[in-house]
Amino acid sequence: MGAEHSHALFHHGHSPVHHLPAHTKLVGTLVFVAAVAVTPRQELWAFAVYAAVAVFAMAVARLPVRFVARRALLVLPFLGVAALVPFIGGGETTDVMGLALSTEGLWAASGIVCKALLGTAASIVLAGTTEQADLVRGLARLRVPPLLVMITATMLRYLETVAGELRRARTAMQSRGHNPRWLWQATPLANSAGATFVRSYERGERVHHAMAARGFTGTPPDLNPQPAAGRHWIRAIALPGITVAVAIAALAS
Amino acid sequence: MTSSAHELAIDVRDLEHGYPDGSSALDGLSLQVRPGERVALLGPNGAGKTTLALHLNGILLAQHGSVTIDGLPVVEPNLAEVRRRLQLVFAKADDQLFMPTVRDDVAFGPANHGMRGADLDAAVDGALAAAGAAALAKRAPHHLSTGEKRRAALATVLAMNPGTLVLDEPTAGLDPAGRNELVALLKTLPQTLVVITHDIPFALQLCHRSVIIDEGRSWADAPTADLLADRATLGRHRLALPFGFDPNVLAQATSIDRSR
């Protein structure tokens, strides 16, 4: 994580994937991720099929390569850790370019790398083609408890507002020459974050007033989720369906 | 209890409100507004205008004195009904737009009152159109400009179909064009309007009557044009006219709706 979080992952577009109802995409993504998760790591052919499926989905969604690559960077630290495994792993060794590496470690590293990359790819397709409001609606449609859905919706609604406050405070500090390099110089930053918390909490109270004024008693109203036709489900499930078939075959082999 | 035309839309008597730290925000304030009136509440920062507004739909309850809306006392058991009749538009539109899209937000109030399906859609479309926000329906609130946010916030309260609207600093942060659009829009509304502002030209454009509130009390209650001509009173309450602004000339030049 880091500063790139400040805006969401949505990539504006009008591809067939963009037009699928959010909850069908959510289910499709979860099916894909589950299929990847259950596949034994020795079945490299299965991962090759999954990768092809993921790339195909990105192509249909017309997600630019740079956009995908920038997002995939988030898993780099874990891939770095995985790359160490063959060196520190025990057991039998295999010669790779003159280095005696742990066989077991090589398999483990490739398993972690494959699954992490495929999972990230699926998340990128989902988040890249679905607006935040629709994702929230999709969660509601999938019977996630309405309370949790609405807390999530409220969080997404105010994220940029609150992040903007913090950013402006920081800019104001920098413009007056405060450029901390050490932890013990962080007091002004922590103070501005504390002030932002107070403002956020007070904002929460005002939002509560606004909700109460419009008849809210604690039960979230129906968000009118968009219904999905059968053809939407078929499209959303088609690709993950392939991965399920592959996963079953891989488990059986 | 039912409302009838001869009852006051807003009747505030001897309202007092003190903060926990002992300071007083309202100090025996009284205000009467007839149905269909457009009234501006003028006063400096910290005068108690917003605290008054929060009492009008029961976000704050009277510690002393009384508040009555359409003849209905603003007390705990009446809150739901009071809030059907009187709606607030907050100074910070961000606090009022809490749903993922403007359309969801406008639907929030009627849905809470059990409206569903086609009725709900009709109510939402009507409110969006009345507030000039129809084009914003699918937008996310945090991507709107200040003026757009204010129109969307107006739509959310209009969807509640209230008889009275209270707007807190509606022109804050608007550019001059946006301000004029808002005046034109508010003039089309049939509701009783109470506008909290220190934007004196705005009060003159929109409201025939103005009340000066300062230190938690009402100090003057008169036709807006007359009040603005009384520079001594304005000055005492930190209400300064913009540079070059002559209310006498403008009152004749602009078509103020004298009937309200």
Added chain:
Amino acid sequence: MHAPDGFLGLGTAVATGAISFGVVGASLRMARTRLADRQIPLTGVSAAFIFAAQLVNFPVAAGTTGHLLGGALAAILLGPTVGALVVTVVVVVQALVFADGGLSALGYNTLNMAIVTSFGGYAAFVAVRKILPRNASGVATAAGLAAGISVVLASMALSIEWLFGATAPVSFDTVFAAMVGVHLLIGVGEGVITGLLVASVLAARPDLVYGARHLDPAALRGRASLSTRGLVIAALAVTLVVGTIVSQFAGSDPDGLERVAEDLELTADQAGDARGPFADYAVDGLDNEQLSLAIAAGAGIVIVGAIGYGLVATRREPSAV
């Protein structure tokens, strides 16, 4: 700490998912009784704050930066149940909307980053507060220490999950030592920032700090007198001591124990079945199974105890608002 898909085995993902699901469900209900119809706006906007606070890069050393995890902070400001809920929402949104952290890893990510940090951090806060003065400085210092401890607890939780769901032939000891070691350092930053942040909230609105709501408002008046440099030095000292102890444990020569283990035929089977949900990697590499298990069990008891203590502490304290 946002683990990607496939970082831990399937069984661990499912088991941690079930635990997280249960705790989040219970937190939803408990928070609802406390906040009533204010739950949605207050929890939602607070979650936005925690997420935003994670985006702020704080200076660490020589211009390098770190960022807040915020679990203990959320628990101390909002109470552990609301805190756990808030960070859960943040973690879920990071996976769904920002592709940060795997969807199939949500079970353990939520457990480690939201539940362990909130409840464990709050337990540490309550415990530390008892020995500190009942004023703003005491609360802020306790918050800082608790935040540091919460990060270490989270790293211990991930290590223990590795014991059950390892996907690579790296021993528990190695993972434990590496995870805890790194997070002791991360915890210093977390602790200092959290302590300072809580101090500034105490100065402005002491009534908004859940962890200080039982204290006499008069005692909280007056700004917390914290020396940031002192806090950093103290935190580093604690880290050094704990780090030394941990490294003694993890790195100590296991000869004696190993012999015992061999006698008892407990020595690990090197050829663990990679497909099994409880792959036996915990003991690969280093043959000190009992020591590993002892560390793991100890850490597990600490975490479970901390969560339990956090829950009990929440219940027992007077629930003002």
